[in-house]
Amino acid sequence: LAAASLTVRPRRTYRQAALLPETLAKRIVVVATLAGVLTGPLYLSPYATAIAIAIGIGVIGAVATNLIIGVADQPTIGNAAFMAIGAFVAAEAVLYWHWPMFFAVVLGGAVAGFVGLLIGIPALRVRGLYLVVATLALYYVTIYAFTQYQSRRVGSAGFLMPRLSIGGLTSDHSWYFVVMGTALLCVFVMRNLVRLRYGRAWFALARDEIAASVLGVNVRQQKILVFGVTSFMIGIQGALFGYYIGVVSVDPFTFDLAVSYVAMIVIGGQGRTAGSVLGAVFVVGLPYAVTQLSGYLPSSTAQSLQRDLFNLQGVIYGAAIVLFLVLEPRGLIYIWDRIKTSVGLWPLSRKLERPIDG
Amino acid sequence: MHLEQLPNAVVSAFPLAGVYAVVGLGWVVLFRATRILNFATGQFVLFGAYLYYYFSEQVGLPFPLSLVCSVGAMALMGALLHILFMRRMVGQEGFAPVILTMGLAIVISNAVTLFFGPGTQTISLPLAKTSVRFAGNIAITSGGFLIMAVAAVLAISAILMIRFSRWGIQMRAAAEDALQASQSGINVGAVFVGAWASASAVLGLMGVMYGFSTVVTPDMTSVGVRGLSPVIVGGMASIVGVVPGAIAVALIENISVVYFGESVRDAAVMVVILAMLAIRPTGLFGGRLIGRV
DSSP: OHHHHHHOOOSSHHHHHOOSOOOOHHHHHHHHEEEEEEHHHOOOHHHHHHHHHHHHHHHHHHHHHIIIIIISSSOOOHHHHHHHHHHHHHHHHHTTOOOOOOHHHHHHHHHHHHHHHHHTTTGGGGGGGHHHHHHHHHHHHHHHHHHHHHHHHHTTTOOOOOOOTTTTTHHHHHHHHHHHHHHHHHHHHHHTTTHHHHHHHHHHHHHHHHHHHHHTTTHHHHHHHHHHHHHHHHHHHHHHHHHHEEOOEEEEEEEHHHHHHHHHHHOOTOOOHHHHHHHHHHHHHHHHHHHHTTEEEEEHHHHHHHHHHHHHHHHHHHHHHHHHHOTTOOHHHHHHHHHHHHHHHHHGGHHHHHHHHO | OOOOOOOOOOOHHHHHHHHHHHHHHHHHHHHHHSOOOOTHHHHHHHHHHHHHHIIIIIOOOHHHHHHHHHHHHHHHHHHHHHHTGGGGTTTEEEEEEEHHHHHHHHHHHHHHHHHSSSBBBBOSSSOOOOOEEEEETOOEHHHHHHHHHHHHHHHHHHHHHHSSSSSHHHHHHHHHOOHHHHHOOHHHHHHHHHHHHHHHHHHHHHHHHHHHHOOOOOOGGGHHTTHHHHHHHOOTTTTTTHHHHHHHHHHHHHHHHHHOOOHHHHHHHHHHHHHHHHTTTTTTTTTOOOOOO
């Protein structure tokens, strides 16, 4: 962290401190990213659009997971349960109450957020690894409840969701804008939350609860709040995810799905907004990249590989989690920071690298 | 309601309790020694069973040799995992080491399916697959008896080892305060390697027994997460508590399956965990571990 802070320029006025992209370079990056994302349908093939939507959905989940685990340090693994809540509530609202999509998705998020608030209350009692176990147990109970509900209401196939079309766009392009818009909004919210009272309170919670309470943080209130906010985001994400794949059933909401969001923030960088994005790109993109790379192998090897591709992707993905934790626990974003610092300090960078890292 | 199944469910809970006791030991030994919850526990069980399948069915070694080879390979794997990966995590409180074990779990699950395929395999020990009938249709298979016997031996020896042996005392000291322990001449690194090796050997052994009494499939891993509940019931800091915890959880699980059907199996165990965490987070036999603000 010391190395990263070397490149931060001093802020002289309140306006400077409030401005989000502090430097010209950052402003250019932000504008370029926005432009690149918004013009996506112009240059992305249908296949690439589908990957981009998957990454966008991943970003929403990774941002929420990063807020609760990376920022507030409340280790949870019940992610997929909140996604399921969002998806099922949205499906119910769209199919049976004939709500428009926007309100159905927001309702899904709201119900998940409310459940998250309730979960926040026992989280006051248990912490650390006990919280991991509690959210794990809650995940299984929630999924059991939804399995029962699903089999009574629609049968094992699940809820069939209608196709989405907004303003004459094709279904894929409508989805692209909906998901990307939500993902950008989530990134914006997280980037700001961590600078506000709330984010700072959550960082304080993560460091030391007693110290935080002495500094005037209402520990109970903030803990419940962080659960509510992140569950709301995850519920929205689940609703979009279920709606997008077209069938809402319990099948995709596996324990491995929950782990994959934790993997994203570990690989991307905990507590860092850009880290969530990088992690989501890495974890969601990895299977596609492996598939793509296996295409370059000689055809005989590729054929025999085809059958095992899914498990091979799994091995590589699991190994990535392990290796990142062992070799660079601060994630991809920290690798980027290091590159940036060493370029910024160029003639001196080699001498500075070691002592500053400690 | 199928009340006539109730006696059978109660009796067959005991072999299941044996499985849970050993899986719970796997969780609790690592937690006591290194403060890590090993989410690859179920995968260790799976891997042990598949190693035995490999040595006995594919290589064709006789029973004692393949048992020794598979359990030995598991111990070696545990030691290597600590030396290569987990050692870097020592002293990191909290979630990071747990996530690492989740990564390991993903690797092991996928690698096993990659090498052995997703299908079901059978392994046979030199033991007749008979069952002992009590009244009516209440029965325990020979595999079930084997599990109970192995679980009893492992549980008793683990409790005695950790309470009285030199290694056990060193392990408890290292868990209490690694720095202090190393200052008084305990090789903390070796203790941790020992904990990982013994936990994975024990889990691998149970994998072989469990695979013998049922079948060997990639789905065996579910017993890992379920095996966490006896630990929560007994208390994460308590090794003795695992055994009554396992019996209680297995009974609750089997009885709720009678009433609500097979699909409730996972959820029933998890409700037990939630109830226990709500009422008494430290478990029936655990000391105080949790503070609050």
